Amino acid sequence: MNIAIVFAGGTGQRMNTKTRPKQFLELHGKPILVYTLEQFQQHNEIDHIILVSIQDWLDYCFDLAEKYHLSKICAIIPGGNTGQQSIYKGLRKAAEQFSGDSIVLIHDGVRPLIDEETITKDLECVRKHGSAVTVSPAIETIALKGEEGKVGQIIDRSQCQLAKAPQCFYLKDILDAHYRAQVDGGKEFVDSACLMQNYGYKLYTVEGTPENIKITTPGDFYIFRAIIDARENLQILGI
Template sequence: MEINVIVLAAGMGNRMQHHQNKQFIQLAGYPILYHTLLVFQKMKAIHNIFLVVRNDEMSYVEKNILTLNDFSKVKKMVKGGNERPDSVHNALKSIEGEGLVLIHDGARPFIKEKDILKLIQVALKCNAAVLGVPVKDTIKSVDTHHLVIKTPDRRLLWAVQTPQAFDLNLIKQAYEKRYACSTDFWDDAMLIEELMNHDVKMVEGSYDNIKITTPSDLAYGEWIAKHQTDD
């Protein structure tokens, strides 16, 4: 069974307040996207990588990132869509056959191989699994006027990360159904939950698996890069 990875790197990253795509910003001496791709390139369990980038940045990625290492598992660069779901859908249409697909944010360079392997093992059994961590803060649900509606039980709340892993045919069917409804979906797993009426299993990941979105994230990322271990 082939295990494919979709790496999403087509976002604008406006919150980073930087002149270039956040995926291309230097982190520990290399572009953020380089670190992300390298994790999957090194894994024996991963067969193919489908890299989603903006059409006007494909040549930049080819010259400035893919040449930095032997990224032989990057089988195709896929044109990004107007929104994240469009980018995922474009990539899914590029993957043939059967197997698993992992969908991952290019701006999460600190994903650990051991967590990916745990995720794969669970997804192989139940067809849909996501990485996440228990929330540390108390969460309040509020209305449009910022009035508190309720306080959910923190023990039941997890912050969801990527990768998210799915049976390829299952997630393809979910994305086809997505375009027939007007509901907002906050992540790929929600399509499986709502449109396919299929259970999704949570797999505990690492708090270091941050998404670098703001300048403060980048500063924290530099700290992680200096202190991270392989455990």
């Protein structure tokens, strides 16, 4: 089984929206989250989707699943107090229904530009190596913070990659890492890749497209809108 666990639990504070969380903001009448879910719904190798969302928006998510015919969604559950806790709840839900040999693809609900080819390569990488972390090349100079406002060490960007999502593992392996984090006093990690690396798992990368952005700020939303509009215009022109 291949299961997408889509995390849509953020409140969108950096988006400066007071009406609704960022994942539910709409473009052309469709929420960002639906654009994301449709990528997994339409992929022929994805068997099921587990959606982890904000407690107060669960009913809305059920309505979206019905309205947009997201038939692969097998569970919609509330998240935890942190991103890591929310992902863990999604993994536990997966473990209730599927074997530990299933592949899970952990993905942000606000990364709607994930594409079919990247998902396919992620699955192939897990089958071959046991893990797949979607990345893209660093295209700007990266410098560590220095003291007193000075520029710290400048890192050769050819040696750097941006870790994105999906981040994909066998269900039994990622659950093992979460259990060990709990034994360590509920230790929190920035993402699943960091968690897995901390507990000795080898991580392998899959290079995705630069367009696979996380919509965090208003600027990100405008970039998303421009890409979607450009794609639609190309379709109209038959290109």
